[in-house]
Amino acid sequence: MTAPLISVKDLTLRFKTDEGLVTAVNTVSFDIASGEVLGLVGESGSGKSVTAKSLMMLNADNSVYDEGSKIILNIDDREHDVLSLKRPAEQMIIRGGAISMIFQEPMASFAPAITIGDQMVEQLMIHSTMTRAEAREISIEMLTRVGIPEPAQRFGQYAFEFSGGMRQRAMVAMALSTKPRLLIADEPTTALDVTIQAQVIELMKDLVKEFHMSILFITHDLGVIAQTADRVAVMYLGNIVETGTVRQVINSPAHPYTRGLLNSLPKLDDLDSPLTPVPGDIPSPLDRPSGCIFHTRCVESGDIAEKCRTEIPVDSIDNASHQVACHLARQGDQA
Amino acid sequence: MSDVLIRANNLSVHFPLSRVGFGERPVVRACEGINIEIEKGSFFGLVGESGSGKTTLGRAMLKAAPISNGEVIYTDDDITYDLGTLKGPELKEYRKRAQLIFQDPYAALSPRMTVRDIIAEPLEVMGLTSSREETDTRVREIADLCRLNLEHLRRFPHAFSGGQRQRISIARALVSGPKFIVADESVAALDVSIQADVLNLLNKIQRDSGITFLFISHDLSVIAHTCDFVAVMYLGQIVEAAPTRKLFSETSHPYTKALLSAIPSLDPDVRGHAQRLEGEIPSPINPPPGCRFNTRCPQAQERCRSEVPEWREMSSGHHVACHFSEELA
Numbered sequence: 001m002t003a004p005l006i007s008v009k010d011l012t013l014r015f016k017t018d019e020g021l022v023t024a025v026n027t028v029s030f031d032i033a034s035g036e037v038l039g040l041v042g043e044s045g046s047g048k049s050v051t052a053k054s055l056m057m058l059n060a061d062n063s064v065y066d067e068g069s070k071i072i073l074n075i076d077d078r079e080h081d082v083l084s085l086k087r088p089a090e091q092m093i094i095r096g097g098a099i100s101m102i103f104q105e106p107m108a109s110f111a112p113a114i115t116i117g118d119q120m121v122e123q124l125m126i127h128s129t130m131t132r133a134e135a136r137e138i139s140i141e142m143l144t145r146v147g148i149p150e151p152a153q154r155f156g157q158y159a160f161e162f163s164g165g166m167r168q169r170a171m172v173a174m175a176l177s178t179k180p181r182l183l184i185a186d187e188p189t190t191a192l193d194v195t196i197q198a199q200v201i202e203l204m205k206d207l208v209k210e211f212h213m214s215i216l217f218i219t220h221d222l223g224v225i226a227q228t229a230d231r232v233a234v235m236y237l238g239n240i241v242e243t244g245t246v247r248q249v250i251n252s253p254a255h256p257y258t259r260g261l262l263n264s265l266p267k268l269d270d271l272d273s274p275l276t277p278v279p280g281d282i283p284s285p286l287d288r289p290s291g292c293i294f295h296t297r298c299v300e301s302g303d304i305a306e307k308c309r310t311e312i313p314v315d316s317i318d319n320a321s322h323q324v325a326c327h328l329a330r331q332g333d334q335a
Numbered sequence: 336m337s338d339v340l341i342r343a344n345n346l347s348v349h350f351p352l353s354r355v356g357f358g359e360r361p362v363v364r365a366c367e368g369i370n371i372e373i374e375k376g377s378f379f380g381l382v383g384e385s386g387s388g389k390t391t392l393g394r395a396m397l398k399a400a401p402i403s404n405g406e407v408i409y410t411d412d413d414i415t416y417d418l419g420t421l422k423g424p425e426l427k428e429y430r431k432r433a434q435l436i437f438q439d440p441y442a443a444l445s446p447r448m449t450v451r452d453i454i455a456e457p458l459e460v461m462g463l464t465s466s467r468e469e470t471d472t473r474v475r476e477i478a479d480l481c482r483l484n485l486e487h488l489r490r491f492p493h494a495f496s497g498g499q500r501q502r503i504s505i506a507r508a509l510v511s512g513p514k515f516i517v518a519d520e521s522v523a524a525l526d527v528s529i530q531a532d533v534l535n536l537l538n539k540i541q542r543d544s545g546i547t548f549l550f551i552s553h554d555l556s557v558i559a560h561t562c563d564f565v566a567v568m569y570l571g572q573i574v575e576a577a578p579t580r581k582l583f584s585e586t587s588h589p590y591t592k593a594l595l596s597a598i599p600s601l602d603p604d605v606r607g608h609a610q611r612l613e614g615e616i617p618s619p620i621n622p623p624p625g626c627r628f629n630t631r632c633p634q635a636q637e638r639c640r641s642e643v644p645e646w647r648e649m650s651s652g653h654h655v656a657c658h659f660s661e662e663l664a
């Protein structure tokens with residue numbers, strides 16, 4: 001078996017704040033194979049973005065990784081221990097080289113006073129031995145690929161001159177121009193209309209196929225996940241509570257939280273079923289519940305509520321690909 | 336026939352921009368020739384892409400955007416208001432009856448006011464209560480309806496989650512006892528669980544109190560679950576309007592069809608069947624001639640580029656503006 005492109009093992013990330021140490025990610029493990037799309041879902045604040053930023057060492061200065069946290073990137077038969085890359089020169093392999101990131105707010109990833117084109121060229125020249133002319137040619141070609149009309153003119157414009165949809169596509173173009181092995185897309189379509197979202201999703205799928213790259217696709221929209229991901233990881237309050245293939249997780253969700261998310265979705269083909277929200281609010285990361293992290297909102301704990309309140313559920317493995325952190329699943333309740 | 340609470344007749348809202356050089360002054364035609372009737376006690380949905388003019392239409396119905404052409408008429412029991420000319424004490428009365436909710440958890444809630452003061456402010460500004468006790472009683476009543484307790488009322492808004500902030504905004508809009516509420520959703524989607532909770536709360540308020548809602552969203556599946564009537568907006572115009580079930584079972588406008596097919600299916604085995612809409616919504620400064628949708632419409636024909644489609648009734652309560660609706664069905 002070939003090693004996964006990236007392997008995250010027991011990642012625990014805390015932030016030093018005035019109110020104390022905040023646990024944002026707790027013993028998270030997942031792999032992404034070459035050419036695979038892993039969808040990461042969860043409510044806002046569950047830790048999706050900070051998990052993603054860990055892969056590129058982009059978290060804020062007040063972050064602390066626990067001993068034992070490991071992120072291994074396998075490129076060209078070489079293992080890179082990401083969290084141990086301390087010097088900027090060593091980090092070059094990840095930042096914009098092997099890994100690229102697309103953000104939810106495209107304005108954030110373009111400098112306001114530099115043209116879109118110059119930023120693309122700049123990035124390409126850092127990561128390759130290209131000449132400026134070559135970099136310009138590739139940039140315009142990428143803008144064309146993502147469906148930006150009149151790319152040569154657009155090349156000389158600033159981000160604020162682009163519409164929301166165009167900015168998002170320009171960001172995809174910039175992120176893919178260095179031909180990264182892993183693309184991290186953090187809510188790339190959340191701020192877009194469904195019509196434009198459909199275009200961007202289509203575009204990302206095409207490019208993934210063409211460049212054979214892997215994607216970590218972060219969203220809170222299960223419909224978008226169903227349409228893009230091969231496998232899914234569901235995150236709640238810094239923990240991954242369920243992972244499986246997209247069919248396993250969407251068609252037979254094994255964790256009560258995953259079922260809760262699905263029950264609160266409005267479905268067009270079933271207008272009569274009520275929308276059932278997950279009761280209560282997500283707890284503060286400063287005040288993480290004991291036992292099962294989800295017990296304060298779980299409607300399924302019933303008889304075993306006491307166990308849920310005190311004992312941390314261990315991942316149970318239904319089969320090689322479907323893992324659930326819930327006491328019920330351990331009782332063999334779920335297929 | 337049931338009563339209409341508020342109607343727009345041939346309503347246009349134009350925003351003049353500053354002139355560039357010589358020539359005509361450019362005008363943003365945010366709403367153009369809109370006809371809608373919102374029945375008393377209904378949950379009326381308005382859906383469309385960003386920039387289609389939903390917020391502007393909602394604001395015109397609250398007399399918070401200029402009415403450039405046509406009229407907006409509000410009728411309730413004993414009174415009829417023509418919003419275009421409304422002023423003085425009557426406008427003050429209308430402000431009590433018509434309220435706005437931003438469906439954005441991060442919308443401005445003053446960080447230096449307690450939740451109690453945020454909810455009480457409209458009462459004080461409009462002079463609706465005569466003592467602090469009366470204000471407190473009213474605030475508590477409304478807070479309770481929105482599942483906010485006494486402890487919440489003493490705190491400041493930054494300490495609240497997205498869902499709780501939404502319920503604070505709703506309480507603030509309800510406190511003056513409105514008859515008509517415009518609930519405007521921003522594009523950035525909420526968490527599904529919070530969204531479901533807020534939708535259920537708004538629906539409950541409508542059932543219990545009979546308040547009429549104009550519910551603005553970019554998400555057709557949300558609209559389908561919440562509203563009893565839907566109007567679809569594109570580039571400043573309503574292109575289709577119908578009772579919710581009819582809109583989905585007898586979709587008659589190509590734009591409505593496209594919006595529907597762009598919703599990502601929850602079924603991993605149904606991938607990539609979206610009827611893709613190319614390009615983006617054109618500028619409302621120079622809308623395309625003929626049918627405004629013709630630059631993106633997969634069904635467009637020569638006639639669509641010159642002739643404006645008529646707003647016509649397909650069946651009872653179902654209106655559409657497309658030359659070729661019959662051929663779509």
Ligand SMILES: Nc1ncnc2c1ncn2[C@@H]1O[C@H](COP(=O)(O)OP(=O)(O)OP(=O)(O)O)[C@@H](O)[C@H]1O
Binds near residue numbers: 350365384391392520
């Ligand atoms: N005060 C104003 N001056 C000039 N143009 C305006 C003004 N208000 C709105 N517009 C323009 O009118 C059009 C309709 O805007 P509106 O905010 O009503 O759209 P919307 O459908 O609510 O969009 P969204 O889904 O993004 O909220 C847009 O082109 C907008 O830029």
Ligand SMILES: Nc1ncnc2c1ncn2[C@@H]1O[C@H](COP(=O)(O)OP(=O)(O)O)[C@@H](O)[C@H]1O
Binds near residue numbers: 045060
């Ligand atoms: N620099 C930081 N300092 C303190 N807390 C932070 C910092 N960055 C993120 N967090 C906290 O980490 C948690 C997870 O955040 P995030 O990954 O952004 O969530 P998501 O992307 O799932 O919405 C949140 O509680 C957030 O407030």
Ligand code: SF4
Binds near residue numbers: 292296326
């Ligand atoms: S372990 Fe208990 S509380 Fe946690 S998800 Fe399972 S049933 Fe619910």
Ligand code: SF4
Binds near residue numbers: 590639644
């Ligand atoms: S009138 Fe023509 S362009 Fe407009 S929606 Fe109908 S078919 Fe399309």
Ligand SMILES: [Mg+2]
Binds near residue numbers: 048049186
């Ligand atoms: Mg995030």
Ligand SMILES: [Mg+2]
Binds near residue numbers: 390519520
């Ligand atoms: Mg709006």
